Amino acid sequence: MKEKKKVSLGTALAMMLVGAIGAGTLTGVAATQFAPENSTAVNALNEPTIHRTATKEPGSVEDVASNVLPAVVSIRVAGPSAVDEGSGSIISSDGYVLTNNHVVDAASQGGQIQVTLNDGRTFGADLVAGDPSYDVAVIKLRDAKDLPVINFGNSDDIKVGQQVVAIGSPLGLSATVTSGIVSALNRPVRASGQAGGESSLIDAIQTDAAINPGNSGGPLVDMSGNLIGMNSVIASMSQGGSEAGSIGLGFAIPVNQARKIAQELIQDGKVTTPKIGVRLAPQSRVKGAVVGQVDEGSPAQEAGIAPGDVIIGVDDRATDSADALIAAIRSHNVGDKVTLKVTSIDNQNDVKDVPVTLS
Structure with missing residues (x-):
């Protein structure tokens, strides 16, 4: 069996561009094919620019994005042998950020954390604590103050089919916004740990909003802009060492659980796990x-x-x-x-x- 062809991001964009030009050409032919011989040609290049007059509607994806983006950050961790990238949500005005443990785990082995805000400012950060079994971590920006803070929602109120928005930095493309719905609730999803580390098991929210590598740790929000989950895992058809991509099966840690764990990590530096024994x-x-x-x-x-x-x-x-x-x-x-x-x-x-x- 022949290996499937892989398309890089640059190639994919180029192919889309070519497709757009081809479609435009075909549309132009169809639109002018039956025009009368004595008609006057209209050239859009010579027409005045039409400015948008409508404002964003409350509860629209545009409205959600404008309200939530300031509280979403890009995270870059330079470890001993690799650089890991992910996303996070600002949960306090003095610089606490909620993210996945697998995004910042290299910091526990001496890796350096750099965080970029939506407005372009960069901060160094320290790992407060993380838990690999829940895949939740908290980092703290150095010398930060008066930062925008994300609003916590209630994941117990989530319903299958409701609209959601995912925000993060997939493939290093910061401030990327995608939308979809809640596809299912209470999905037990296990993800293997990095470099043979401890695997995580999350009680996940499933969504079809596009989530890709780099979205990890970023927010999944409802249409009021409230944090309801933390994007963490994707299902993929890729095999071997090939890079995974979105196939409409993304999974987020419910915010009620992530919030509880974050509080324990900040207060105690560790998480207490309930058990039946x-x-x-x-x-x-x-x-x-x-x-x-x-x-x-x-x-x-x-x-x-x-x-x-x-x-x-x-x-x-x-x-x-x-x-x-x-x-x-x-x-x-x-x-x-x-x-x-x-x-x-x-x-x-x-x-x-x-x-x-x-x-």
Whole structure:
């Protein structure tokens, strides 16, 4: 099988330009083909420029972009062996920025962070803290003050089908705005860590807004300009070492979770992960999360969960895999009370409600 041809960004733009010229030529032929012989030619080059008179409508993509762009930054991290690029949202006027851990992870090994604001100003920045399992990090701009701040929304209010806008710096193209809809909620998405590092598992918002490498850490906002998610992962058809690109399957960390983690990182420098205290059997063919081991003294043990049990739901949410269960538990806080839907491999028709307090 022949290798598929790859088109660079420059080539793609050139091809689009050629296509536009060709289309214009064809349109000109069609428009003049049946004109009367004695008609007077109209040359648009000689006509006066028509200025736009309409103003942006509230709630339009244009309105959202103009309000949110000032609070979105481009991030560049020069590490020991590579340069990583991504995006972020300003969450405090004195320079705290929310982003993905994988964008700034090289800073923990001595990499230097440079942040560029939408107005062109650049700042050095320091890594406050990050968590690879949630893929959330916070950095702090040096000597920053009076910065524009993004508004936090509520990801619990998100509905499938609602319009959203993604902003960031895909492929280094800063201040790029794309739009789409929320395609699905509660997608358990696992992404491998960089250079063999710890993988992340997010309880994701799925969107068809175009997200590409470099969008990571940037905001996904609603049509009021409120932050509802942090763009983090894309699905890709590419294989091997080829660069991934948008195929309409992008995933964002819900803002309620990202906000909670950011607060913990700033206050404590680490994140407390809620648990039920079980080890799950890998690669089970059963639909659900199969319990392989129960930790001594854990909430699961106290609730009577045993090896061989299958957890198929948390409250009103189905968990059809181990990752789905982990993502569902991580969406809660330590101390929350949840109800597990538990069955067994031998008798999957017998479903029990098991209340558990997360530790």
